[in-house]
Amino acid sequence: MFTGIVEESGRVVSIEPQAASIRLAVSARVVAKGVRLGDSIAVNGCCLTVAAVRGRGHSRTLEFDLLAETWRRTSIGDARVGSAINLERSLAVGDRIGGHFVTGHVDGTGVVRRWEASGRDYVLEVDAPKDLRRYLVPKGSVAVDGISLTVADVLPRGFRIWIIPHTREVTSLGERNVGDRVNLEADMLGKYVERFVSARAARTGRARKDR
DSSP, X not given: OBOSXXXXXXXXXXXXXXXXXXXXXXEESSTTTTOOTTOEEEETTXXXXXXXXXXXXXXXXXXEEEEHHHHHHSGXXXXXXXXXXXXXXXXXXXXXXXXXOBOSOOOEEEEEEEEEEETTEEEEEEEOOHHHHXXXXXXXXXXXXXXXXXXXXXXXXXXXXXXXXXXXXXXXXXXXXXXXXXXXXXXXXXXXXXXXXXXXXXXXXXHHHHO
């Protein structure tokens, strides 16, 4: 479980195809503190398991094994050596929740359609898959490449959000361009509500048929 509050933006050190997976190595400073093999780290919003830790001191390298499907179906597959990658350690009991509950299970990828300065801030518009758009509500939450953000407007094909300079500077958003893919995870609360309402409607329908 994560909060969508990115702790740091690391850099891709290497990408090495393996027999049945891809080994991704990312440099980290903050996230590397106290990290152990098997720990869960949100990498651009995708929950990955630490497979190896290299180096000592302040700057270390974390390695992850990704299945080919994960590589293909998330924005991590667009990464290159040197690319910025958002990193967040899993939530610990007692931690503050500054964003919203993020599972690290990416629902799909969106495409950046607008990304430009507007006054002192920035406006980002993303096209989202149809099956994910039903969870979007104004002022609701959505995770974009693992960043907890607030939906400003729901658009016919996606959503619009406003980005403050600090978020642009300390996350991988600063390197995004129009046409780039981004990982999207809808608010899990909306999914549970939908499931509950659907189940209740189904039970009600069965009860009416039995009358």
